[in-house]
Each structure stands twice: as structure tokens, then as C-alpha cells.
Amino acid sequence: MNIQSKESASLALPFSANIIGGKNVEAADGRILDVLCPSDGQAFARIARSGAEDVSRAVAAARKAFEGDWGRLTALERGRLLMKLGEAIADHAPELAALESRDTGKPLKHGKADMVAAARYFEFYGSAADKLYGDTLPFLNGYTVAIVNDPHGVTGHIVPWNYPAQIFGRSVAASLACGNACVVKPAEDACLSLIRIAELARDIGFPDGALNIVAGLGSEAGAALSSHPDVDFISFTGSPQTGTAIQAAAARNNIGVTMELGGKSPQLLFADADIETAVPVVINAIIQNGGQTCSAGSRVLIERSAYAKFSKAIAERFAKVRAGAHDRDLDMGAMINAKQKARVEFYLKQAKEQGQHVLAQGVVDADAPAGGFYVAPTLFGDVPRDNALAIEEVFGPVLSLMPFEDEADAIALANGTPYGLVAGVWTGDAKRSIRVARAMRCGQVFVNGYGAGGGIELPFGGVKRSGHGREKGFEALREFCASKTIVINHG
Ligand code: NAP
Numbered sequence: 505m506n507i508q509s510k511e512s513a514s515l516a517l518p519f520s521a522n523i524i525g526g527k528n529v530e531a532a533d534g535r536i537l538d539v540l541c542p543s544d545g546q547a548f549a550r551i552a553r554s555g556a557e558d559v560s561r562a563v564a565a566a567r568k569a570f571e572g573d574w575g576r577l578t579a580l581e582r583g584r585l586l587m588k589l590g591e592a593i594a595d596h597a598p599e600l601a602a603l604e605s606r607d608t609g610k611p612l613k614h615g616k617a618d619m620v621a622a623a624r625y626f627e628f629y630g631s632a633a634d635k636l637y638g639d640t641l642p643f644l645n646g647y648t649v650a651i652v653n654d655p656h657g658v659t660g661h662i663v664p665w666n667y668p669a670q671i672f673g674r675s676v677a678a679s680l681a682c683g684n685a686c687v688v689k690p691a692e693d694a695c696l697s698l699i700r701i702a703e704l705a706r707d708i709g710f711p712d713g714a715l716n717i718v719a720g721l722g723s724e725a726g727a728a729l730s731s732h733p734d735v736d737f738i739s740f741t742g743s744p745q746t747g748t749a750i751q752a753a754a755a756r757n758n759i760g761v762t763m764e765l766g767g768k769s770p771q772l773l774f775a776d777a778d779i780e781t782a783v784p785v786v787i788n789a790i791i792q793n794g795g796q797t798c799s800a801g802s803r804v805l806i807e808r809s810a811y812a813k814f815s816k817a818i819a820e821r822f823a824k825v826r827a828g829a830h831d832r833d834l835d836m837g838a839m840i841n842a843k844q845k846a847r848v849e850f851y852l853k854q855a856k857e858q859g860q861h862v863l864a865q866g867v868v869d870a871d872a873p874a875g876g877f878y879v880a881p882t883l884f885g886d887v888p889r890d891n892a893l894a895i896e897e898v899f900g901p902v903l904s905l906m907p908f909e910d911e912a913d914a915i916a917l918a919n920g921t922p923y924g925l926v927a928g929v930w931t932g933d934a935k936r937s938i939r940v941a942r943a944m945r946c947g948q949v950f951v952n953g954y955g956a957g958g959g960i961e962l963p964f965g966g967v968k969r970s971g972h973g974r975e976k977g978f979e980a981l982r983e984f985c986a987s988k989t990i991v992i993n994h995g
């Protein structure tokens with residue numbers, strides 16, 4: 505928490521205000537937070553530290569928009585506005601990517617890729633808005649039954665700090681396409697690109713209140729949003745613990761939620777896998793965003809007969825991974841904040857104390873500024889199946905290699921954690937690839953590839969402790985609507 509009084513010396517830093525009802529506004533009580541750059545730990549901007557009053561104002565603005573100018577638009581008009589926002593994000597990509605990269609510490613090239621994806625979400629859902637067909641069904645003679653898709657009303661979006669613009673895009677664009685009005689609580693550590701995108705939305709003609717941003721702390725603004733009695737649905741991505749708190753709050757209002765809660769996603773390398781193709785993908789799947797990715801491929805399960813050869817190839821390449829400041833544009837940046845750095849360091853220390861075998865380590869750039877939240881990417885070999893590194897989500901650049909005996913053992917090992925988000929299956933045997941993919945207990949499986957992040961068109965979400973509900977693709981639209989059955993007696 506980086507709380508400053510309004511009179512603090514940081515007044516010299518630029519202030520990004522909340523967006524409520526189309527206006528830039530401070531927190532009702534004037535409180536502010538400093539925004540740190542993870543690359544050097546220094547404050548470079550300020551945001552509102554919003555409270556319950558600010559959330560209530562944003563929810564009221566969204567309700568007014570839903571019942572007024574926004575709700576009156578046709579699906580085609582809504583869709584066109586969304587596509588226009590996608591274009592505006594693409595047009596402003598250099599500015600937005602620089603902001604995102606400084607705010608999150610991710611390399612600039614990844615900030616740019618995130619803006620391509622964010623723009624694409626608005627394009628995808630904008631073009632889907634007028635294709636959300638309903639249905640009819642056969643019923644009694646003399647009746648016609650129509651099933652129409654109604655928006656929920658006001659949707660709350662609690663967004664994490666790892667891919668702010670992308671996760672905002674996938675959740676908010678789908679909700680707006682259905683006709684909902686949105687209130688967004690970005691993560692305290694990564695707000696700036698979202699505030700800017702909401703300004704762009706206003707500038708291109710979104711009705712006031714259709715899209716509101718309330719910055720602040722999870723325990724204050726986030727808790728107020730998830731428990732607000734006039735919010736109709738909540739979309740959340742983040743930790744299982746916070747997911748539980750949000751579901752408990754939503755349960756008190758009996759509203760629906762989608763929960764995307766991370767994973768311990770496995771990549772299965774059979775001995776007949778094309779290792780040349782697999783190695784860079786396997787490494788990227790854990791290094792991307794410094795391992796702070798819900799769908800990070802954090803376990804690599806290798807058939808024992810190929811274990812020595814494959815682990816050597818992975819280790820050789822892993823040792824070349826470089827971390828550094830966002831503007832150095834290396835393989836990865838710093839961790840988002842001191843807490844996440846400490847979390848990763850805890851896992852590394854614990855594993856070393858237990859005598860776990862470090863196969864390779866990447867390097868932190870010699871020029872990385874002091875005060876940045878850097879950790880060296882680390883590869884562990886022969887990780888025991890009951891070790892924390894094999895079961896728990898580290899959310900950092902830590903990769904565990906584990907041998908398996910045969911196909912049945914590989915499936916049991918892959919499915920043997922409380923999570924179930926994504927899996928990768930690498931094999932030259934087409935029948936086996938289908939058998940194993942079908943046996944995975946998770947929401948997405950890649951065969952001879954792996955796609956952490958991105959994949960706008962691909963339905964995404966978890967089973968087991970990874971959460972419930974689906975985002976991305978057309979399936980997300982079903983989450984942000986409720987069907988209504990109209991039964992017409994025409995004799
Ligand atoms: P977190 O607490 O789950 O934060 C995610 C979002 O929830 C942020 O916007 C946060 O706001 C908000 N939040 C926090 N407490 C809340 C509450 N009581 N009510 C409503 N909203 C609340 O995650 P974190 O503490 O930043 O990170 C811890 C761990 O979570 C990571 O190590 C990782 O395992 C997991 N995580 C997963 C994902 C993912 O993509 N699945 C993303 C991020 C983190 P503030 O940040 O402003 O407090």
C-alpha cells in the first residue's frame with residue numbers, strides 16, 4: 505500500500521482521476537495513492553484512493569446509463585462504438601503500451617502486444633454485438649416461445665495487475681457488447697492504461713456512465729464494488745483467496761460471478777515430441793510476464809526415457825533468459841511489487857533449503873535499477889510430486905521439471921493439483937494427442953503448442969480451484985447475459 509496524504513511532495517506527479525459518469529473525478533474524500541514503477545520502485549504518478557462513496561457514485565452513473573442513453577442504443581450502435589474504441593486503442597497503442605509497461609514493469613514489446621490484444625477484444629465483441637441471436641422452441645399448440653438474451657444491467661469488473669489492458673478488454677468489451685453498463689476496479693498496482701482507455705471511450709462518444717473506472721485498494725474500493733446492492737454481476741480475475749471473498753460478498757446479494765483464479769498448468773512432453781519446437785514455447789510460457797500469468801506453464805512433465813535429453817535442452821536455453829527494466833525490452837521485467845518479489849523469493853529459499861535441484865538460472869541485467877523488484881528466473885529439475893513447487897502457484901519465473909513413466913502416469917500427474925486451467929500436450933502421435941487432451945481436467949488444452957495469454961477467440965476459464973465461468977470467445981457473451989423466455993398464447 506503506497507498511501508500518501510494529498511499534501512505530500514508527490515503532488516508534483518501527474519494525477520490520473522477516476523472516470524465516473526464520463527467525468528474525471530477525484531475520490532470524494534480527496535485521498536490519493538502513489539503509483540510505483542516496478543523497474544525502479546519509484547513513484548511516477550498518482551491515482552485516487554476511492555472508497556464506498558465513489559463506488560456508489562459509479563454504480564449510480566452506470567445504472568443511469570443502462571436505463572438511459574446507453575441502454576437505448578441498438579446492438580448495432582453499441583457494436584460500432586466498441587469497434588471504434590478498438591480502433592482508438594490501436595491508434596494510441598504507443599502511448600498506452602509505454603504507460604502499461606512503466607506501470608507493470610513488463611518489457612515494452614509485451615506492453616505493445618497487450619494493446620494489440622486489447623484492441624482486438626473490442627473489435628471481436630463489437631462485431632459480435634448484433635449477432636447474439638436468441639432462440640425459439642416447440643411448445644403447446646397455439647403458443648410461440650421466444651428466448652431472448654437480456655443484459656444483467658450493471659456489471660462490476662475487478663481486474664488484476666498482470667495484464668491490465670488485456671483482462672479489462674476481455675471482460676468489459678464482452679459485457680458492453682451485451683448491453684451492460686460497467687464499473688471497473690483496476691488493481692492498485694496497475695490502473696493507468698485503463699483510465700486512459702476509458703477517457704478514449706468518452707472522447708469517441710460512449711454515453712456517460714456506460715464505462716466507469718474507480719481506482720483504489722482491493723480492501724476498500726474492491727470490497728465496496730463486490731458487495732454493492734445495485735451491482736447485478738461480478739467478473740473477477742485474481743487470487744483464489746480474493747475470489748472467495750468476492751463470491752461471499754456476491755452471495756449476500758445473490759448475484760452471479762465469473763471467477764478466473766489462476767493455475768498450476770502442466771506441459772506434457774512425450775519422448776516423441778519435437779523438442780526443437782517445444783523448448784522456446786515451454787520457456788516462454790513461464791517467462792512471459794515474469795511468470796505472473798494465470799495460464800503460465802509452470803510444470804513441465806517429461807517422459808522418463810527422454811528426461812535427460814529434454815531437461816538439458818530446456819536448461820541450456822533457460823540459462824539465457826534475461827530480466828531487466830521495462831525500457832530495456834529484455835525477456836522479462838521486474839515483479840509487480842515488493843510483495844510479489846518476496847513471495848517468489850520465499851518459494852526459492854524454501855526449495856533451496858529442502859535441497860531441490862537448481863538446473864539453471866537466468867540473469868538479472870547488470871543495469872537493472874536498484875530498488876526494482878527483480879528476481880532471477882529459476883529452473884528446478886526432478887521436483888518431487890508432493891513438493892510445493894509441484895502443486896502451488898508461485899506466480900513468478902520459476903519452472904519445475906518432473907519425470908513421468910507412461911501415458912497414464914502423465915495424465916494422473918497433470919491432473920493431480922487442485923487447479924485446472926490450461927495444459928500443453930507435446931507428442932508426434934496423433935491418437936495419443938487426442939486421448940491425452942480429452943483426459944485433461946482443465947479449460948484449455950494446446951497440442952504441440954501453448955498459448956499463455958492472448959487467444960481472443962478461444963473460450964477460456966478454469967475447472968476445480970481455477971474457478972468457473974468462461975471468458976474470451978463467444979462463450980463470454982453468455983456469461984454477461986441472462987436468457988428470458990417469452991411464452992405467447994395466440995390461440
Ligand atoms: P488479488 O488480491 O486477487 O488481486 C486481484 C484484484 O482483486 C485486484 O484488483 C485487487 O485490488 C482486488 N482485490 C483485492 N482484495 C479484494 C477484496 N477484498 N475485494 C474485492 N477486490 C479485491 O491478488 P494479489 O494480492 O495482487 O496477488 C496475489 C496472488 O494472486 C498472486 O501471487 C497470484 O497467485 C494471484 N493472482 C492471480 C492472477 C490471475 O491472473 N489469475 C492475477 C493476479 C494475482 P488491489 O490490487 O488494488 O488490492
Ligand code: MG
Pocket residue numbers: 539540541542606607608692693694695
Ligand atoms: Mg504499477
